[in-house]
Amino acid sequence: MALVPSTTELISSLEDSNDIVSWINATLTPPDATQSMGLTVLDQHVNSLVSTLDLACEDTSSELERIIDDVSRGVPRLAYDLHFMKDGAASLQSVLAQVTARSRDAVPLSTRAALDRLQLLDLIKSHMEAAREVLREAESWSTLELEVTSFLTDKSYAKAAERLSEASRSMAVFQNTPEYDPRKTLMVNLQNQLEAALSSALVAAINVHDLAACRNYFGIFANIQREAEFRNYYYGSRRAAVVALWQDTTISDCDATPAPQSESSSQTLADFMPKFYASFLALLNVERTSIPSIFPDPASTLSNLISSVLSALQPTFSQRLASMFSHYGDAALKELIAIFRSTEEFASGVDNVMEKIRYSAVFASPTDSPNPSDGPPGHARRRSTRLSMSWRAAPSRSTSSGLLASKSALSIPDDLEWEQELFQPFLDFQVDFGSLQRRLLDHTLRNIISNDMRHRVSDIDRARLLRERAVDVFSATEESVSRCIAFTHGYGSVGLVRALDGFFQSFIDMWTAEVRTGTSAASTAVSTQAASGEDLSDLDYTPEDWAHIQLSLHLLSSGRAVFDRLVIFENKLRASLAQIATTFRLARSDPANFVIASSKGESQLLEQSALNSAELHALLERVDPDPTHSRETILSPSSTSGLRHGFHMSQQGVSAPLLVDAREGVFTFAKACQMSLQETILSPLRKHLTLYASSSLWTESGDQKVKRPVTANELQIPSFSLSPSETVHKVCEGLLNLPKLFDDYADDDALSFSLHTLPHVDPEIQKYLSEQAVPGIVDTSTSPGHKRRQSLTALKLTPAPLDPELVSSAWLASLGHTLLTHLTTSVLPNITTLSVAGAAQLASDLGYLSTIVRALNVEFEDLECWREYAELDEDEGKKRIAAERDGILQCIGRMRGWTK
Numbered sequence: 009m010a011l012v013p014s015t016t017e018l019i020s021s022l023e024d025s026n027d028i029v030s031w032i033n034a035t036l037t038p039p040d041a042t043q044s045m046g047l048t049v050l051d052q053h054v055n056s057l058v059s060t061l062d063l064a065c066e067d068t069s070s071e072l073e074r075i076i077d078d079v080s081r082g083v084p085r086l087a088y089d090l091h092f093m094k095d096g097a098a099s100l101q102s103v104l105a106q107v108t109a110r111s112r113d114a115v116p117l118s119t120r121a122a123l124d125r126l127q128l129l130d131l132i133k134s135h136m137e138a139a140r141e142v143l144r145e146a147e148s149w150s151t152l153e154l155e156v157t158s159f160l161t162d163k164s165y166a167k168a169a170e171r172l173s174e175a176s177r178s179m180a181v182f183q184n185t186p187e188y189d190p191r192k193t194l195m196v197n198l199q200n201q202l203e204a205a206l207s208s209a210l211v212a213a214i215n216v217h218d219l220a221a222c223r224n225y226f227g228i229f230a231n232i233q234r235e236a237e238f239r240n241y242y243y244g245s246r247r248a249a250v251v252a253l254w255q256d257t258t259i260s261d262c263d264a265t266p267a268p269q270s271e272s273s274s275q276t277l278a279d280f281m282p283k284f285y286a287s288f289l290a291l292l293n294v295e296r297t298s299i300p301s302i303f304p305d306p307a308s309t310l311s312n313l314i315s316s317v318l319s320a321l322q323p324t325f326s327q328r329l330a331s332m333f334s335h336y337g338d339a340a341l342k343e344l345i346a347i348f349r350s351t352e353e354f355a356s357g358v359d360n361v362m363e364k365i366r367y368s369a370v371f372a373s374p375t376d377s378p379n380p381s382d383g384p385p386g387h388a389r390r391r392s393t394r395l396s397m398s399w400r401a402a403p404s405r406s407t408s409s410g411l412l413a414s415k416s417a418l419s420i421p422d423d424l425e426w427e428q429e430l431f432q433p434f435l436d437f438q439v440d441f442g443s444l445q446r447r448l449l450d451h452t453l454r455n456i457i458s459n460d461m462r463h464r465v466s467d468i469d470r471a472r473l474l475r476e477r478a479v480d481v482f483s484a485t486e487e488s489v490s491r492c493i494a495f496t497h498g499y500g501s502v503g504l505v506r507a508l509d510g511f512f513q514s515f516i517d518m519w520t521a522e523v524r525t526g527t528s529a530a531s532t533a534v535s536t537q538a539a540s541g542e543d544l545s546d547l548d549y550t551p552e553d554w555a556h557i558q559l560s561l562h563l564l565s566s567g568r569a570v571f572d573r574l575v576i577f578e579n580k581l582r583a584s585l586a587q588i589a590t591t592f593r594l595a596r597s598d599p600a601n602f603v604i605a606s607s608k609g610e611s612q613l614l615e616q617s618a619l620n621s622a623e624l625h626a627l628l629e630r631v632d633p634d635p636t637h638s639r640e641t642i643l644s645p646s647s648t649s650g651l652r653h654g655f656h657m658s659q660q661g662v663s664a665p666l667l668v669d670a671r672e673g674v675f676t677f678a679k680a681c682q683m684s685l686q687e688t689i690l691s692p693l694r695k696h697l698t699l700y701a702s703s704s705l706w707t708e709s710g711d712q713k714v715k716r717p718v719t720a721n722e723l724q725i726p727s728f729s730l731s732p733s734e735t736v737h738k739v740c741e742g743l744l745n746l747p748k749l750f751d752d753y754a755d756d757d758a759l760s761f762s763l764h765t766l767p768h769v770d771p772e773i774q775k776y777l778s779e780q781a782v783p784g785i786v787d788t789s790t791s792p793g794h795k796r797r798q799s800l801t802a803l804k805l806t807p808a809p810l811d812p813e814l815v816s817s818a819w820l821a822s823l824g825h826t827l828l829t830h831l832t833t834s835v836l837p838n839i840t841t842l843s844v845a846g847a848a849q850l851a852s853d854l855g856y857l858s859t860i861v862r863a864l865n866v867e868f869e870d871l872e873c874w875r876e877y878a879e880l881d882e883d884e885g886k887k888r889i890a891a892e893r894d895g896i897l898q899c900i901g902r903m904r905g906w907t908k
Contacts, residue, residue, distance in 0.1 A: 018057075019064050149175065149191060157201075166224070168202050169231035176233065199232045207241065214245040219301045226302055239309070242302075243316040246295065250288050251320050257284075261343070262323075262331040277332045278346040285354035288317065292361050299365070306365050314358065314426035326433040333437075338451035341444045345495050348434055352606045355430060359607060427609020438496050439618050442503020445488060449511040452484040457518070471562030474519055478570045481515050482577055489584040497605045498588035499619035502627055505666050508581070512574065512670035516677050523563065523680040548692040548742060560685035564678060564758035571674045571761070578667050582631050585666075589628035631666070678762035686767065689749070690827050693742045697831060700735050701838035706846035706903075730852035739827075740860040746823060747864075750816040760815045768825030769818060770865070817865055824866035831857075832870040832896075842878075842903035851878040870896065882906065 018035070025031035036053060176195060206225060213221035222242070229238035261276045295313060300306040318325065329347070333340040437444060456477055485508060492504040549557070594602040605611040614620065665671055732740070750759070763769065842850065854875035861868065877900040880888065889901045901907040 015060050015064055018060055149194075165202065165206055165228050169228040172198055172202065173231040199234060202232060203229070203234055203237060210238070210241050211245055214242055217298065219298060222302045239312065243313050244320075246291065246313065247317040247320060250284075250291055250317055251322075253284060253287055254321050259328065259332075261335040262328040276343070277328060278343050278350075281347050281350040282353075285350055285357075289354060289357045289361070292358060296361050296365050307362060310362065310365055311426045315429050318426070318429050324433075329433050329437070338447040341448045341491065341495075344434075344437055344444075345491055348495055351430060351434070352610070355427060355607045355610070358426075425609075427607050428613055431607075431610045431613055434495075435613055435617060438500065438614065440503075441492065441496050441500035441619075442507050445491065445500075445504060446507035446510060449484065449488070449507060450514070453481065453511065453515060456480045456484070469562070470522075471559060471566045474563065474566040475569055477515075478566070478573060481512070482573050485511070485577065489581060493584075493588070496619060497611075497614065498591065499604075499614050499617070499624065501585055501588060502619075502621070502624050505581070505585075505627065509667045509669045512667060513673035516570070516670070516673035519563075520673070520677040520680045523677065523684055549688075553688050553691060556688045557685060560681050560688065561758045563681045564685070564761055567674060567678045567681060568758060568761040570677075571671070574667065574670055574674060578665060581666060585628065586632035589632035592625075592628060593632075593634070630664075675762050675765050679765035679767075682762070682766050686823055686826055689746070689823060690830075693739050693827055694830060696735050696738045696742070697835050701835050701840075703733070703735065705733055705849045706839055706842050708845050708849075709843055730849055732853050732856040733849060736853040736857055740857060743824065743827070743860050743864065746820055747816070750819060759819060760810045760812075763810075763815065763818055766818060766822045768822050768829065770821045770825075820864045821866050824861045824864045825868065828857075828861065828866065828868045828871050832868075832874060836874060837899050839903050841905075842900070847878045847900075847904060851875050854878065873897075874900075 021035070022031055025034075035057065036050070172195065206228065210222075210225045213225065226235070226238055229235055257275070257280055259275065259277050259280055292310065292314070295310060299309050299313075303309040323331075329344070332343060332347075336343055488504060488508060492498065492500050591602070591604060595604045603611055605614055839850075854871060858868075858871055858875060861871070873894070873896045877885070877894075877897050880900070882904070885897075885901060885904060886906050889897055889906055898907065
C-alpha cells in the first residue's frame with residue numbers, strides 16, 4: 009500500500025500544515041500503526057515523496073512565472089486605466105454639480121419650504137414617540153413594587169427577574185434627577201427580596217445537583233445583575249465538603265492544639281495532603297460535567313471554584329506550612345518537598361480536567377447551551393459560536409495526537425490565578441532553598457558525627473573514621489540535586505552549589521580543627537608495627553612519634569580519598585547542572601513545547617521570583633556554554649591552581665571548579681596534616697636545639713685558630729677550623745637519616761597529595777610539579793560520526809602520576825626549610841652573649857649545617873647570613889653595623905657587644 013498520496017492531496021495537506029516535521033511524519037506513517045516497515049521500503053517512499061515535491065515545485069515555479077509575466081504586461085495598462093478613470097470621475101463630478109444646480113432651480117421656493125416643514129414635523133413626531141416610550145417606562149415604576157411582590161408571592165421568580173430587568177434598563181431616564189436615588193434604593197431592595205426568596209431553593213438545588221433548576225436560577229440572577237452572588241452561593245455549597253475535610257482533620261505536625269479526635273485520625277501534613285487533593289480532584293471531576301450545563305464560561309468558572317476553595321481554607325495553607333516547618337526545624341525540607349510533589353500532581357490532574365472541559369466547550373453544539381430566555385440574551389450562544397470558529401481556524405492534523413498538539417490554537421483563556429494561588433505558599437521557601445538545603449545538610453551532619461562525639465575518648469583509627477564519615481556525608485548529598493530539581497525545577501541551583509560548598513567545607517574544617525588541636529589518638533598496634541623496622545632503628549623517635557607519623561600519613565591518605573570523592577561528586581553536579589541549563593535553553597527557544605515547571609502558573613511564579621537572577625544564568629552558562637560560542641576545549645596549566653586542582657580549564661573550555669571552598673577546605677586539612685607530620689618528624693631535632701642557645705660554648709674564652717682564606721674554587725668543599733658542636737652533630741645526623749624515612753614510605757601516595765600546601769616548598773620544585781600535573785584527556789565518546797558537542801561526562805581527566813623521588817625531594821626540602829626557619833628565628837636570636845671563641849664555634853656549626861642541608865637541596869639565605877656575620881672580626885663588624893641595617897647583623901652585634 010503506497011504511503012504517499014496523490015500530488016493534489018499531498019500539496020493540499022502541506023498547505024494546511026504549520027509544522028513541516030509533523031507533516032513529514034504524518035505523510036510517511038503507514039495507515040496501520042502496527043505495520044512494520046523496512047529501511048528499503050522507507051527509502052523508496054522518501055524518494056517518491058521527494059520526486060513528487062520536486063514536480064510540484066516545478067509546476068508552482070512555472071505557474072508563478074506565468075503570473076509574473078501577466079502582471080508585468082498588465083501593470084502599464086493599469087496605469088493608463090487609472091488615469092482614464094480619474095479623468096472620467098472629474099468629468100462626472102462637474103456634470104453632477106450642474107445637474108444639482110439645475111434641479112435646485114427647477115423646484116419652486118414654496119415647494120421647497122413645504123418639504124422642509126414636513127421634514128421638521130417628522131423629526132418632532134419621532135422624538136415625541138421616543139419620549140412617550142420613556143414616559144411609559146417611568147410610569148411603570150409606580151406599579152413596580154406591587155408587581156414584583158405579587159410575582160414573589162406566586163413564586164414566579166423568572167417573571168419577577170424579567171420585570172426588574174426592564175425597570176433597571178429605564179433607570180437611565182432618572183439620571184441626574186432627584187428621583188434617581190429613591191428608585192435605585194427601591195430597585196436594590198426588590199432585588200434583595202428576590203435573592204432572599206431564591207437563596208434557600210438555590211442552595212437546595214445545588215446540594216441535590218438539580219442542574220436544570222440551577223441553570224434557571226442562574227438566568228434569574230443574571231437578569232437582576234446578581235451573577236456574582238449566584239456564583240458565591242454555588243462555590244460555597246460545592247466546596248463545603250472539601251473545606252470541612254481540611255478544617256476537621258487533625259494534623260499532628262501543624263496543629264498546636266489538636267481537636268478532640270482519636271489518635272488514629274491524627275496524621276502528618278505530608279500524609280494528609282494526597283488525601284485532601286484526591287477529594288478536591290474528585291469534586292472537580294464531578295463539576296466538569298455539571299458546570300457546562302449551568303454557566304456559559306465553564307473553564308473560567310471551574311478555575312474560580314478552585315480559587316474559592318483555596319481561599320476558604322482555615323487555617324490557611326501558608327499557616328500550616330509555617331507550623332509544619334517550625335515542627336520539623338532543620339529537617340523540614342524533606343517534608344516540604346513531599347507536600348510540594350503532591351501539589352504538583354494535583355495541579356497536573358486539574359490541568360487534565362481543565363483541558364477536558366475546554367474541549368467539551370469546543371465541541372458543544374449551540375443547542376446544548378443554556379436557553380437564552382433563562383439567562384442573558386444570546387450570551388451562551390455567542391460563547392459557543394466563538395469557540396466553534398476558533399476550532400475551525402485551528403490547523404488540521406492527520407493523527408489523533410495532532411488534536412492535542414493543536415491545543416495552543418484553541419481559544420484557551422489565560423487564567424492562571426488558581427495555579428498561582430496554589431503554589432504561592434511555597435514561593436518563599438523556594439526562594440530560600442539554599443539556606444533550607446544547608447540547614448538540612450547540617451542537620452544530617454550532626455546526626456552523622458553524634459557517634460563520634462560519644463566515642464571521642466576511645467582508641468579508634470581516626471583516619472579510617474574520616475573515610476567512613478566521608479562516605480556518609482557524600483551519601484547524604486546524593487539527593488541534593490534531585491531535591492533542587494523537584495522543589496525549584498533548577499531555579500535554586502545557585503543556592504544548591506553554595507549549600508553543598510559550605511557543607512563540605514564545614515565537614516572538613518571540623519577534622520582540620522581536630523588535627524590542629526592534636527586530639528587524635530593513634531592505634532598502639534600501628535605504632536608498634538611502624539617502629540619495628542631495622543632500617544629505621546637509628547632514627548630517634550619514640551613509639552608515640554611513630555604512631556603520630558602513621559596517623560598523619562593515614563589522615564593525608566584519607567584527605568586524598570575525600571578529595572577524589574569530591575571531584576567525582578562535582579562532576580556529577582556539573583552534569584546535572586548542564587541538564588538544567590539545557591532545559592532552560594530549550595524552554596527559551598521553544599516555550600510552547602518545553603516547560604520548566606509542571607504548570608504555567610508555577611513557571612510564572614518562579615520566573616518572576618528572585619531565583620531567576622543573572623547569577624543563576626551565569627552559573628548555567630558556565631557549566632554548559634551556549635553551543636553558538638566556541639566549542640574548543642582548551643586545557644592549560646595554572647601556576648596558582650595547577651597543583652591545587654591538578655589542572656585548569658580556560659574560559660573557552662570547562663568552567664572553573666564549582667565547589668571552590670570545599671576544595672580549599674580539603675587542602676587546608678592536608679596542610680594541617682602536613683604541618684603536624686613535619687612537627688613530629690622534626691621533633692627529635694628540635695629537642696636537640698632546645699638548650700642550644702643557652703650552651704656554655706658561646707661564652708668560652710680561648711685563642712681562635714687563624715683560618716686559612718677560602719678561595720672561590722674551594723667553596724664546594726668547605727673546611728672548618730673547628731669541629732661542630734655535639735648538638736649540631738646530632739641535628740645533622742638526624743637530617744641525614746631523613747631520606748631513610750622517606751625511602752620507607754616511598755610507595756605511600758599520601759605524601760604526594762596537595763604538595764602545593766607543603767610549608768616552604770621550593771618554587772622550582774613547585775613549578776616542575778605544576779608542569780607535571782597537566783592532565784591528559786581521554787574521549788570516551790568515540791562513536792563515528794558523532795557531531796554533537798561533547799558533554800562534560802565524556803571527558804576523563806587523568807593527571808600524570810608524580811615521581812616518588814620528586815615527592816621525597818619536595819618533602820626533604822620543606823623539612824630542611826622548616827627546621828632552619830625554626831633555628832634562625834626562634835633559637836639563634838636567644839643567644840645572649842657570644843665571645844670570640846663562641847662566635848668561631850657558631851660559624852663552624854652553621855657552616856657544617858649548611859653543608860648538610862645542601863645535600864637535601866636546601867638553600868637558606870638567612871643561615872648563610874648568620875654564618876657570615878659570626879665570622880666577622882670586631883673592626884669589620886662594627887663598620888658594617890654602622891653602614892647596614894640588617895636584623896641578623898644587629899643580633900650578632902648585640903651578642904658580641906658591638907652595640908649597646
